Amino acid sequence: MHVLILFIEILILFAIIMLHVAYATYFERKIIGHMQVRMGPMRVGWHGLLQPIADGIKSFFKEDVVPEQADVVTFRAAPIICLTAMLTSLAVLPFAKGWVLADINIGLLFIFAMSSLSSYGVILAGWASNSKYTFLGGLRSMAQVISYEVAMGLSLVGVMMLSGTLNLTKIVEAQGGSFGGMYIFPQIIAFFVFFIAMLAETNRVPFDLPEAETELVSGYATEYSGMRYAIFFMAEYIGMMVMSSIGTICFLGGWNGPFEVTIFPPFWFVVKVYAFMFVFIWIRATLPRYRYDQLMSIGWKVLIPLALGNIVLTGFIKAFTG
Amino acid sequence: MFTYLFFLYCAVMIVGTGLLAITMRNPVHAVLMVLVLFFHMAGLYLILGAEFLAAVQIIVYAGAILVLYLFVLFLVSLRDEVKMDRFVTSAWLGRIISVGLAVSLISMLPTFVLGQKGHWPMAAVIKATHTKALGMEMYTSYILPFEIAGLILLIAVIGGLVLAKHDTPTTIEKS
Numbered sequence: 001m002h003v004l005i006l007f008i009e010i011l012i013l014f015a016i017i018m019l020h021v022a023y024a025t026y027f028e029r030k031i032i033g034h035m036q037v038r039m040g041p042m043r044v045g046w047h048g049l050l051q052p053i054a055d056g057i058k059s060f061f062k063e064d065v066v067p068e069q070a071d072v073v074t075f076r077a078a079p080i081i082c083l084t085a086m087l088t089s090l091a092v093l094p095f096a097k098g099w100v101l102a103d104i105n106i107g108l109l110f111i112f113a114m115s116s117l118s119s120y121g122v123i124l125a126g127w128a129s130n131s132k133y134t135f136l137g138g139l140r141s142m143a144q145v146i147s148y149e150v151a152m153g154l155s156l157v158g159v160m161m162l163s164g165t166l167n168l169t170k171i172v173e174a175q176g177g178s179f180g181g182m183y184i185f186p187q188i189i190a191f192f193v194f195f196i197a198m199l200a201e202t203n204r205v206p207f208d209l210p211e212a213e214t215e216l217v218s219g220y221a222t223e224y225s226g227m228r229y230a231i232f233f234m235a236e237y238i239g240m241m242v243m244s245s246i247g248t249i250c251f252l253g254g255w256n257g258p259f260e261v262t263i264f265p266p267f268w269f270v271v272k273v274y275a276f277m278f279v280f281i282w283i284r285a286t287l288p289r290y291r292y293d294q295l296m297s298i299g300w301k302v303l304i305p306l307a308l309g310n311i312v313l314t315g316f317i318k319a320f321t322g
Numbered sequence: 323m324f325t326y327l328f329f330l331y332c333a334v335m336i337v338g339t340g341l342l343a344i345t346m347r348n349p350v351h352a353v354l355m356v357l358v359l360f361f362h363m364a365g366l367y368l369i370l371g372a373e374f375l376a377a378v379q380i381i382v383y384a385g386a387i388l389v390l391y392l393f394v395l396f397l398v399s400l401r402d403e404v405k406m407d408r409f410v411t412s413a414w415l416g417r418i419i420s421v422g423l424a425v426s427l428i429s430m431l432p433t434f435v436l437g438q439k440g441h442w443p444m445a446a447v448i449k450a451t452h453t454k455a456l457g458m459e460m461y462t463s464y465i466l467p468f469e470i471a472g473l474i475l476l477i478a479v480i481g482g483l484v485l486a487k488h489d490t491p492t493t494i495e496k497s
Contacts, residue, residue, distance in 0.1 A: 074354070105451045109377035116385025120357070123392060127350060139396060142389055149385065166453055 009101060010091075017090060021237045022052035028281045035285040055230075062226035067129060070223065074128035079224065079231035082121025086238040089114035093245045094169045096255040096265035107168035108160065111246060112153060115201060118235060119145040122203075122210060122220050125232070129223035137219030140292065141210035144200055147299040148207075152197035154307035158190040158314040159183050159250045172254030179258075184251040186317075189310040191251045193303050198243045200299065202236065205284040209292055244276030245269075329369055335362040349395050353388060360384045371444060374453040 026041065026048070033040025041048030066072055092107040094100040104110060119141060126138015160166060162183060163174035175181045184191050200207040211219030221232045248254060248269060257268030290298075336359055343355035360383045367376035410416045447455045460468050 071348075071350075074350070104373070106373045106377045106453065109374070109381065113377055113380040113385065116381060116389075119385075119389065123389070124350075124354075127392075127396065135396070139393070142393055146386060146389055153381075165451075167451075 024237045032285045059230040065225045069130040071128040078125035079228045082235035085114045085118035108166045126220040133216045133222045137210045148197045148200040151303040155190040155193035175253045177256045182253040193307045202239045206287040244273045248272040332362045332365040
């Protein structure tokens, strides 16, 4: 019985996330459209509201092309690895008090593990397609993810030290319901590092070098078509959402808000996640892309030392103030 | 019962993917097999209640070290396979030696005895969470070995830097 309930919960979460992914693309296209003084999607439904559904159906029925020289098994598995890893990390996110599929003690580490696994999808896609563009995209993604994962992990160590736990629910509870309790204030350096590393981990502008259109056609996804291409897209959007949720949980106080919304407890969580998503899209509409060596030098020479310094500082403050 | 089945599954997968990893022709496929192997090792840690170790196993080994292996594999040209002279010329001699090694290792198994019970029984570990228990032990009882391990790693890092950095006067500093 317990297993059955859990299974139904997983199905509900899966359906909501898939709808979310579809409408996140709409959200992005609309916002970028208005920022660039155009309308965005307008044709399908009222103000283009059915556009994501139409896109989804279209990509389902497109031909799934596999290049002749590709490594077929790896080529087919790569997008699935990406999506599965991203979906798995959703299991440990607490959307509201008690609204979590698996309340495990190593929630934060679990998310790191899954996000590093999803980079395999990108790397293998790049290699298995047997094309120059995809291969370069895969290599770039590999180097980028390794470098920025270190910075991201170190930036969250400060949060772990303050809350004394890796359990995401307890991290939210440790921040309390008040505005000043949010860890963004004592951990402002960590938040800065986390935010930049978050953009790089999800391969978003200004760090979208693995799929830089102007240089690499579409990077690691160049040889993919139809549903498999769409799966990479879904994984990217779920990745954005997972990273936004981590930011919300670790720095913005999770589901706590100015007042409680009893009919929908995750209200404030969703609002904060969408604020993060909006900033993601805003940055995409505003900033140009970094050069690759700049990306690497920022990661290793600025972010990692900053995060290490933050750990030392937090340690000292915690030791002297108790 | 479930734990036992899960253990069997993990054990079979570890042995199977280990064998595949050393027999597959394509090095990238071999690395992928090792990836699956690491996941099942993490599963074994989970059976033992060592959740922190399981997470670290995946983050460090699967997430960092194997990716570096893949990097090396991709960047080194693998067009022509490396052929080496056999160290032992007769194949049968090699088989006899390996079987002998296996027999002697397996015959050592019965001499295995369980270590002393520490002051962290399973219930206490679960209550304090595994991460906390590990941290407490490591930074209090075993602080000296921990520091020594840290020092050894530091030496390795410095050694790597010295080996990688060739001081040639013609090197142009990039800004």
